[in-house]
Structures are given as C-alpha cells and as structure tokens.
Amino acid sequence: MKSSKKCLAGLLAMTMVLVMAACGNTTTTSSGTSPASIASSAAPAYPNGNITIVVPANAGGGGDIFARQTAEAAKTKGVNFLVENRPGGGGATAMSYAWGQKHDGYTMMVVTTSTIITNPYSYEMPNEVADWRGVIRVMADATVLFVRKDSGITSLEDFVALAKTKKLSVGGYSVGSVDHIAAYTLGKEAGFEFEYVPYDSGADSIVAVLGGHIDAAFTQYSDLVSNSEAGTVTVLGSAATERYAGLSDVPTFAEKGWKVPDLSNWRGYVVPKDVPDDVVAALHDIVKTAMTENSFKEYVSNSKLSEAYVAPDDFTALIQEQYTGMGASLKTLGIIQ
C-alpha cells in the first residue's frame, strides 16, 4: 500500500513534466503560418510591435552578443527587438522555433556559417536551406592560417615552401568545418600534403600551436586577437575573397593565386522564404541603420570582427552557393556520401 503511494507520487511528477514539455512543443508548432496572418501583417506600418530575434546559441555566445548588440543599436531608432535563445541541435532547435512562428517578419533568426552552411550536413534540420531568405549579412570573422612566432615561418610563401619539403601537421576545429575545408583547399591549390589534426574547439588548436605540438592551424581571427597582438603567433593568410577591414595587412589566399573560396564565419539574419518583399526590405533597413550606430561599430571593432555587408537577395544567393560548395568539398573529403 505504502509503496504504491510512493510509486504514484513519482509517476505523477514524471507525467506532469512530460505533459508540460509536450505542451511546449505543440504550442510552437501549431502556431504555424496561416494565409490570413500573412495578409494582415503586410499592413504598411511595419514594424508595429516587437520583433523577435531567435539565437541558435546560449547567452554569451558569439551569435548572442551579435543579436543583443543589434537590438541595442536599433533601440535608438525606436525599434524594439527581443532576443530569444534557442540553443541545441546545431541550430535545429532555433530553426524549428523560428519556422513555427508566423511568417510575418516579426521573427528573424541569427545565422552563422556553421548554422546554415556546415551544420545542415551533420545535423538533421527541420527545413531545407532553401526555405530561408536572407535579410542582411552583417559581418564576418575571417578564417586564418597561423603559426607560432618562433617557428621561423614569416610568410605564406615560407609556409608553402616548407610544406612541400616535409609533411606538416595543421590543426583546426573538428572535421568538415570551415577550418578543415580551408586547409584541404589550400593544400590542393598550393600543391602540398599535410596531416589535418582536428581539435574539439578552436581554442584547443591555438594552445596546440602555441605549445609547439603542431606546426600550424586554421581558426577564426577573433579567437586569435590577443595572441596576435601579443606577438606570440604570426598570421599568414586568410581564406577570404577580399581583405577584411580588420585584417588589412594579412594577404588572402586568393590574391596569391590559390583558388580558396570565402570560408569566413559570417553572421547575418534570415527569415522564412515566404515573408513578403517589402517586410524584408524594411527589416533590412532597420538592421542596416543599426549598423551605423556608434555602439555597434565599437562592438565590431572591439571584438576584431569585420563589417561584411551583403544585401538581401545577394545574401540568399550567397547562402545557396556556399551551401552547395560546402557539399561538394565534404564529398571530396569523404565526410558525406
């Protein structure tokens, strides 16, 4: 008798929580798009209320700070953004949440290269990449090749020459990441072989280079700033198509004649593809004006990122192009079939 009561208490608690969690799910999915909601939201006075920014990461992550700085800067123009963190599933959690809201431009999502270019190949996403349209690309964090200061290597040419005489070990974050693709493409283009050493985080690969355990590594420049400024590492080149503002003295691989695509980790905003054109245009204008705010400019320069503005339609095209290109690279590397 006593023990059945005990069981009951435990079971009740369990059911309650599961029901709560299940309800949480249904409310997000059932509030999907209805034609009426789109029609009513296309009223001329956009934005008329708060706009939610969905962040596919926890508070404190790069994407989160980005969203909050945008919100802060837009506030001075009288637009109120609410930041909502939906971490998990490599961005899948945020995507299904953003997709589940009305497609009326009052919900937009932060995207980075990893959420929409690389992760769809390793995580199961609720939508196709083509289901999203770009609002604006705001900035980029260049993927750079670096070595330890006392390695004796001072330029990209030195590095390639050395790499042709002996097999160097080159680190980076994980396999199938922008770091991995950058290393692979550079090796192929410049004609050298190397051992790619994947690390669990960009930080780990920096420590391995500093400690002299590997010869070089690829990482995003913002992670490297303090070491680059302290002169403990030499940044040799970047996998970008043009020199970003914060990295004007570092050559790109492209300008040396090696066809390495732009593998920066950029940040921008997308909305579902059926959000009307005029709403996207209005949203784009809000964020673009916010980018000119001093607080936002200060944030970009403090975190050593580079402004890398791309307009809505070009951004949509860029996402598609990079996504397809990434698929091709991952296939040649044997990471996906």
Add this chain to the structure above:
Amino acid sequence: MLSHLFSGLLACMNIQMLLFAVAGVAWGIIGGAIPGISPSIAIVLALPFTYHMDTIPSIIMLSAVYTGACYGSSIPAILIGVPGAPASAATVQDGYMLGKKGKGLEALSISLTSGVIGGLIGTVLLCVFVVPLGKIALSFGAPEYFAICILGLSIVAAVGGDNMTKAIISILLGLAIAGVGLDSFSGVPRFTYGFTALNDGIDDVSVMIGLFAVGEIFCSICSNTQQKKIKISIKMKIPFQLVRKMLKNTVRGGLIGTFVGILPGAGSSLAGFVAYADAKNSSKHPEEFGHGSFEGVAAPEAANNGCVGGSLVPVLALGVPGSPGAAMIMAAFIMHGVIPGPTLFEKHPDIVYTIFAGLFIAQLLLFVVGYAFIKPLLKIIDVDTNVLNAVIMILVLTGSYSLSNRLMEPAIVLVFGFVGFWVKRNGYSAAAMVLGLVLGGMIENEFRRSLIMSGGSFTIFFTRPLCLIILALSLASTVWGFRKSSGAAKKAAAAAAPEIPVPDEN
C-alpha cells in the same frame, strides 16, 4: 603586484560591488545545487543581468557565480545523494553516506570549509603564478592529455567501491557510453541506430542525473524499509577540530584541483575524482572511503573549487578558456570589449587585479553565504521521502530538458535512472561509470590525435618525457591503488559483516 592587488581590493570594497558579489555567490549556490544547472549554465543565466553593468562589477559578479556554483553542486550530493553537477560525482559517495548517518551538518561544513580553502589556494596560485602556470598548460599536447586520461582511469580502484570486478565493469560501461555519437574525426555516426538525436552523443550531465537522482528515487520507491528519521542537532557550529584534521587533504585537494583546472578541457569532475583517489591512497583509513569518510568529502570539494582559479589561468595567460565556466566569463570580457589573453596585463592591469581581488572576496563571501545556507538546507532531510522524490523528479526532468530544449535529455535521464537502479541494487559503481563517461571521449580523441601527429607511430607516447612520466605514474597508481583498495575492502568487509544483514531482495 601587491600594490595593484591592493588597489584591486579597494575597488571591490564598495557596497555596490559587495552586493553584486553576494548576489552572485547566492545565485551560484542555488543554481549549482539544482541538478541540470552546471556552473557554466549558472553563469549563462546570470549573464543577461550584466549586459548593462560596467566591466569590473560584471566580471566580479560572474566570478562570484562561478565560485558559488562549484560549491553548490555538493549540497544535494550530501543531502539527497544527487550531485548537482558532474564535479560533485566524487563527493556523493561519502557525502551521502555521512548524511544518512546523521552527520549531514558536519559533512556540509567540511564541504564548505574545504571548498573555501581549495578556492583560496586556486586563487593565490592564479595571482602569483599565472604566467608560469600558463606555460605548464602549453607543455601539454595530445599525448600528454592522453596520459592524463589514463591516469584518470587508473584511479578506478579508489573510486569504484569495494568490489573491484564490478568497478571495472562499471567504468567500461561508462567508456562504452562515451562512444555513442558522431565520430569526431570522420563524422561517421556510431551506435546511434538511426536516431539523429544521438549524433551529439549522450550528455554526461543527463547520465549523471539519471544514475544518481532517478536511480536513488527508484531505489527508495522499491525499498520496503521505513526510512529512519534521523535527528540532527540543530546547534550550528562549524566543527573546527574536524576541519583541522582535514587540512592536509584539503590542501592536497586544492593543489590537485588548481593543476587539473589549468589544463584546458580536463574539467573539474576529473579533478574531484583524482583528489578523492589521492586522499584514499594516502589515508590511514582507506576502508572508510565509500562508507562515509570525511576525507572523501574534503579532498574532492577542495579540488573542484580549486579548479575555478586554475581554469582562469588559460583565459588570462593564453586567451583561451580552460573550462565551460571560464568560457562564459571570457564571453563576458569580450562583450565588454576587453579581450582576455597575454595582452591584458599590459592593457588593463587594473581589470586583472580587480578580478583577482574579486575572486578572493568571492571565496570569503562563499564562506559567509554558504554558512547561512546550511541550517535551512538541513531541513530538507526532514521532508517526507515521497514528497521529496516527487519534487526531485520534477526538478531533474525540467532541468535536463533545459540542457538542450529537446525531449531526448529527459529520456536519457529516465533510461539511466533504470540503469542507476540496477547499478545500486547489484553493487556496481555509478561513480566509476561517470568517470568512464567523462574520460571516454577525451581518451579516444587525444589518442587518435597523437597518432595523427606521429604519423601512426606509437613511439610518440614513449619519446616525450612528460607523457612517459605521467604514464609511469598511472601504472604506479594502478598497482598501488589496487593493493590499497583490496586491503581496504577486506577490512571494510570484516568490519561491516556483523552489522549488515543480508540485503532483502524482495
């Protein structure tokens, strides 16, 4: 340096800073005590409050949260046998036994004082030796990390309880669970059976919550014996004599914690386990370990608080985080436009020394606030088990759901709840399983990384002096640990035989 530190202390000594620090420590303790809120999540949750603060108060508040959370996770470990975070997985064995014996007050006091002393050791080492300690972190490459993991495995004899075979089976199970998910070198899914939800692997926090919390609840539901009400003396007094007796273990634990904390990625749970094993192997009464030994609480508690200082070493010396918690503090720096790393000392020495001062103050406040928490917390033991079980169930299921907002995590918690139940019933070791799980992923990755570095040759593990030394230490620790533990187990069996009747199997 002393003058800098002094001005840092002055900067912290105003009512506003102290309020932020007290609030930080208090939230840290509460957050840390809730299963599913790890120190890094406790910091994440506090982060939005600091968006509009200045750099220094926000960093002080977040370090205070970190300090509080590292201590807080041991409170439920001692009171209800549920570690709030993996860092307290080593504490739970002895802490909970002490709680059951009615020595909850003493155990909590030891956990608090050892935590504070360990934290102070970590902070002092951080202040004085941050640059040389950063160099130590650099001397660890993949082979050395691999060796450290092996050293971690070698302590299974000490943490795995009385039955050696079952301890080894438990740790192997833990290692096997760590193999689930995408292979981090080739991206191939392993043991996922088509469930993409398993691609990320099985989260060690969910497993730990399931094994300890839900397992314990299932056990208490099924046990027919009426739980004995334990009367605890409500005389609140720190048992200073006991604290003094634990001092040696506490200091060793604090040093181990700081050192393991310095190594990026090694983690505070490993620190706790290593300190526990060290305490057991150097103890005069190893047979008490696992049955309610104060030494088994003091050492891991000092270690996981020592980790706080240690894990900030890579942030300040190298510009890379040493733990998920430190990564969050680093994010707060960056958000305020301060880039941590080797240039910080030249550019913003004021910030660096204010952080040091803030950490000192956070440790002292931890003692004050933690002390105030003990008495009301002890009342938890008096709550009716049925009610308590229901509340814990709600907390752990919602907590695990919040880890990644997927139903996968509560499912893992429930599955491992049954595993935990089976483990407890049959004398296997949940702690050893967590140890295996924590180390599993690291061992594999560091091993494969080493082989990539050496072009496939195993000599890399024997030609690097530091790696060879650690491997030799692991061998010694294995042999020594097994000898010591089998001796202790015999003693314990002999001591316990007349008292404990044959367990009722229903």
